[in-house]
Amino acid sequence: MMAARRLTLALTTLGGLLLLTAAAALFVGSAPVSPRAVLSVLGGEKREGIEAVVVLSLRLPRIAVALLAGGTLAVAGVAFQALTRNPLADPAILGVASGAAFGVVVGQLFGLGSDLVAAVGLSAFAFAGAMVAAGAVYAIAATDGRLPIQTLLLTGVIVGLFFSAAITVVISLLDFNRLGGVIHWLLGNLAPVSAGSLAVFAALAALGVWLVLGRARELNLLALGEESALQLGVDAERLKRRIFLGASLLTSSVVAFAGPIGFVGLIVPHLLRGLLGPDNRLLVPAALLGGGVFLLLADTLARTIVAPAELSVGVITAFCGAPFFVYLLRMRYRGVP
Amino acid sequence: MSPLVEVLGLEFAYPPPEGRRARAFRLSSLAFSIAAGEVLGLIGPNSAGKTTLIRLLTKVLEPTGGRIALDGTSLGTLSRRELARQVAVVPQEGPPAFSYTVEQLVLMGRYPHAPGRFFERPEDLAVAREAMAATGMLDLASVAVETLSGGERQRAIVARALAQEPRLLILDEPTAHLDLRYQAEVVGLLRRLNRERGMTILLVSHDLNLAAELSDRLLLLDAGKIARVGSPEEVLDEALLAEVYGCPVSVEKSPGSRRLLVQVAWPDASDEGG
Known part of the structure; x- marks a missing residue:
């Protein structure tokens, strides 16, 4: 089949790009590690010393988090866009990321103990926050079962602002010593997490991707409008609930482990749609790989652009994403009064 | 031969409207059938219930009473997919979101x-x-x-x-917003589908002449009730249409053929001066 062949081609290309980017990122960083040293660590000749620590305990986990978070965010973007039938939808713009972030800071108030408990607990708080925010946006913006774009975007911004304010309240209750860490996390950063946390993150992301990818064909039909989808045999209500759940899970898992990183879910699906077309059966797997490549590039830039200091990756994605959003908005309304 | 679609005592009411000014709408005790291979034209004024009826026939809405059977099987027992294999709709649909x-x-x-x-x-x-x-x-x-x-x-x-x-093709205003050439194309296409493939067609249209041209029978809906079902000659009756549409209507037989020509009986411009 045509579509299947194109999927194979897209995944092979993006997979190659991903491996290449990941390999390159191993050699880049603020610590002075020579390429030869990186190779000897990777080759297993060097297992101790500063170089081994930098490559194996700093760079490698960070690359893994970047790939996972980027792919997850891009799939969340595709899912929200299909759900709202709107290419401008994104977890951050819809306020869902802020809801998840609020959940995380509330979770941190409780100071969840050991690492793995904290990972699971914070994810649960983030998921609850994301569901509340997404539910609020949907309930406020829906008129007669439809989601008009202006209302949806405005509602997302308002709900996002509300949760940002709520986050500020919780932060002022936090212990002063923990303030810096929380703020660093709020800007979105891919600090290495432990292997256990990474496993929890990956499991949640995999569940979310499965929820979305398993209904990719039905999501295509949703683009016709709900009534037409129903008349073509799609159980639209069940589909929407499943995608809503999946997209919230994807968003909240990233927020819990890497903070609210904006615009990845907007930029990556848009670029891929230009290359592959709107078929969600191609778009979802391609976004999983493409989002990873994008966020890894952004993070590598964030680590090196002001070296030896480093920027939060969320800053880079916002600097790319905000003008991109304006461009999309202008394109969409070009010629429309 | 049993009909392809059989509607018996169909009742439907939308939930009571929230706004006090909104009027409650209901379909009451509709009964009609569509024979296999037939073209049935569904006509009636705005808010007569045409779109609601399409939604009931495709399980977008559930009836509050009565039953709809497709080839003897109640719609309630068919899954959405089973139904979509037998009934297809050409809705008034904008371009896809992507x-x-x-x-x-x-x-x-x-x-x-x-x-x-x-x-x-x-x-x-x-x-x-x-x-x-x-x-x-x-x-x-x-x-x-x-x-x-x-x-x-x-x-x-x-x-x-x-x-x-599908076995039944439902078209919702297939010629709305189309110019004359495309209207002619759509009419030709529907006629071919019906004659060459024996497709059963339910045609919903505001255009009474188009409906009369294509349909074996017409069903005239008025405020959620059937005003009349029958051949185009029986349904396109000046007095009946004037009553249902609330304006004077003229129906002429075009000379040399059995075609009917329905139009508003426009008052003369000179009459409006006073």
Whole structure:
């Protein structure tokens, strides 16, 4: 089949790009590690010393988090866009990321103990926050079962602002010593997490991707409008609930482990749609790989652009994403009064 | 022969409106049938219940009473997919939210035939191409739907409905917003489908002349009730239409043929001066 062949081609290309980017990122960083040293660590000749620590305990986990978070965010973007039938939808713009972030800071108030408990607990708080925010946006913006774009975007911004304010309240209750860490996390950063946390993150992301990818064909039909989808045999209500759940899970898992990183879910699906077309059966797997490549590039830039200091990756994605959003908005309304 | 569609004592009421000014709408005790191979024209004023009836026939809405049977099977016992394999709708639909091609749009009509599959099968593609050929859309297969003209888009949606391989084709205002040439094309296409494939058609239209031209029988709805069912000659009655539409109507037989010509009996401009 045509579509299947194109999927194979897209995944092979993006997979190659991903491996290449990941390999390159191993050699880049603020610590002075020579390429030869990186190779000897990777080759297993060097297992101790500063170089081994930098490559194996700093760079490698960070690359893994970047790939996972980027792919997850891009799939969340595709899912929200299909759900709202709107290419401008994104977890951050819809306020869902802020809801998840609020959940995380509330979770941190409780100071969840050991690492793995904290990972699971914070994810649960983030998921609850994301569901509340997404539910609020949907309930406020829906008129007669439809989601008009202006209302949806405005509602997302308002709900996002509300949760940002709520986050500020919780932060002022936090212990002063923990303030810096929380703020660093709020800007979105891919600090290495432990292997256990990474496993929890990956499991949640995999569940979310499965929820979305398993209904990719039905999501295509949703683009016709709900009534037409129903008349073509799609159980639209069940589909929407499943995608809503999946997209919230994807968003909240990233927020819990890497903070609210904006615009990845907007930029990556848009670029891929230009290359592959709107078929969600191609778009979802391609976004999983493409989002990873994008966020890894952004993070590598964030680590090196002001070296030896480093920027939060969320800053880079916002600097790319905000003008991109304006461009999309202008394109969409070009010629429309 | 038992009818393809049988509607018995059908009742439906929308939930009470929230706004005090909104009027409650209901369909009450509708009974009619559509024979296999027939073209039934559904006509009536705005808010007579035509769209509601389509939604009930396609399980978008559930009736509050009575029953609809498709070939003897109650609609309530059919799954959405089973229904979509037998009943296809050509709705008044804008372009898709994303930039799908004509072929992708038409392939969506194959969804009810191969659920649970990630990609369409080769036979799905064959059916879709055949549907595009029948509607003259093969040359435009790889064109984005939103760049089509109104008439082309209408034909693409008809092709999607044909890809469902339905027994009943429901068309909601198929010629609305189309110019004369496209209207003629749609009429020709529907007539071919009916005569060559024996497709049963339910045609919903504001255009009484178009409905009369294509339909074996007309069903006139008025405020949720059936005002009359019968041949075009029986239903297109000056007194009845004037009462249902609330304006003077003239029905003429065009000379030399049995065609009916319905139009508003416009008052003379000179009469309005006073």
